[in-house]
Amino acid sequence: MKKIFLAKRNAxxxxxxxxxxxxxxxxxxxxxxxxxxxxxxxxxxxxxxxxSADFVSAQSHSFLSSFRDTAKLALQNERLLExxxxxxxxxxxxxxxxxxxxALLGGTSRGITAxxxxxxxxxxxxxxxxxxxxxxxxxxxxxxxGMEVFGAGGTxxxxxxxxxADFSRVTLFSSPGVSIHGWVGRASMPVTIFGSGGxxxxxxxxxxxxxxxxxxxxxxxxxxxxxGTVVRIESDPSSSVMTxxxxxxxxxxxxSWVVVRDTGALLLDGLPHTTSTLP
Amino acid sequence: MMRGLITLLAFISxxxxxxxxxxxxxxxxxxxxxxxxxxxxxxxxTLYYVPSALSLPLSTLLGALVTVLAFFVHSRLRTxxxxxx
Numbered sequence: 275m276k277k278i279f280l281a282k283r284n285a286x287x288x289x290x291x292x293x294x295x296x297x298x299x300x301x302x303x304x305x306x307x308x309x310x311x312x313x314x315x316x317x318x319x320x321x322x323x324x325x326s327a328d329f330v331s332a333q334s335h336s337f338l339s340s341f342r343d344t345a346k347l348a349l350q351n352e353r354l355l356e357x358x359x360x361x362x363x364x365x366x367x368x369x370x371x372x373x374x375x376x377a378l379l380g381g382t383s384r385g386i387t388a389x390x391x392x393x394x395x396x397x398x399x400x401x402x403x404x405x406x407x408x409x410x411x412x413x414x415x416x417x418x419x420g421m422e423v424f425g426a427g428g429t430x431x432x433x434x435x436x437x438x439a440d441f442s443r444v445t446l447f448s449s450p451g452v453s454i455h456g457w458v459g460r461a462s463m464p465v466t467i468f469g470s471g472g473x474x475x476x477x478x479x480x481x482x483x484x485x486x487x488x489x490x491x492x493x494x495x496x497x498x499x500x501x502g503t504v505v506r507i508e509s510d511p512s513s514s515v516m517t518x519x520x521x522x523x524x525x526x527x528x529x530s531w532v533v534v535r536d537t538g539a540l541l542l543d544g545l546p547h548t549t550s551t552l553p
Numbered sequence: 554m555m556r557g558l559i560t561l562l563a564f565i566s567x568x569x570x571x572x573x574x575x576x577x578x579x580x581x582x583x584x585x586x587x588x589x590x591x592x593x594x595x596x597x598x599t600l601y602y603v604p605s606a607l608s609l610p611l612s613t614l615l616g617a618l619v620t621v622l623a624f625f626v627h628s629r630l631r632t633x634x635x636x637x638x
Contacts, residue, residue, distance in 0.1 A: 301596075306598075
């Protein structure tokens with residue numbers, strides 16, 4: 275009798291049976307489970323990947339910049355140096371003025387007593403579809419829920435919405451659903467600023483308000499802090515209000531570090547969903 | 554081979570490149586592997602989603618939607634007489 279030989283096939287390891295879709299789904303679910311069960315360990319695991327993404331981004335940027343006209347770059351560099359020197363002097367004068375005024379009013383100088391944490395950014399938009407940052411500092415460094423996050427120059431950019439031992443997540447003011455109170459224009463008109471996503475914000479004001487493109491938007495902090503600039507005003511003749519489109523004063527897409535500070539402001543109230551079990 | 558490459562590229566894109574490119578790669582991958590957009594959506598939300606930023610994990614939901622659409626298109630093509638031509 276002729277014996278028919280059938281090759282043994284393992285259903286788990288057969289190359290023909292591998293579906294890339296099913297494998298990737300299993301991997302994604304495993305990572306999700308890891309984030310839910312051990313969020314701090316999960317972020318430790320992906321940190322080297324985020325760091326290498328930053329490195330690749332920086333290298334590609336410098337590579338692409340090398341194709342630019344060197345004479346033009348030198349001129350731009352010179353102009354920026356002059357601007358920087360002027361701004362430094364102006365900043366020194368303002369700081370001196372503030373110290374004198376604070377002494378006259380009998381207060382203490384800000385920044386000395388307020389504890390602050392310098393944190394590097396692991397992930398940011400536009401890689402992230404949400405307007406959020408992942409910071410490489412957490413509760414061990416002194417970060418707590420609701421602390422305010424500032425970019426270079428003291429620009430407020432968001433609020434700490436989730437804290438782990440070594441990492442924290444920041445919800446930016448440009449995130450949809452987030453609202454904060456501020457002022458706009460030369461007359462300091464009070465407005466509620468809403469996050470519009472993609473790093474931008476918007477606000478609504480009466481059509482009669484004296485606001486123009488280029489006006490700075492301020493929010494409260496230690497004094498009035500510049501949040502962004504009005505870049506477009508949308509006004510519908512049939513509506514009694516106009517919409518201000520606001521660009522942040524700080525470039526969220528290329529930020530590499532931020533300062534986290536406890537300002538005492540109740541910023542978590544401005545977030546749409548503050549209670550969650552997801553770490 | 555091509556399926557694996559596009560799946561891998563889509564996952565790398567979620568970490569290295571802006572999200573619109575990741576979304577585009579997910580749609581391209583869905584043509585051959587319908588489960589990839591769902592997997593990628595879960596992966597992106599695992600990395601970046603914070604409930605305070607948005608009430609729903611948008612990437613997962615959109616990924617699931619694309620996966621359902623891809624399965625629907627695949628099933629229609631499988632029963633279509635055009636396939637036998």
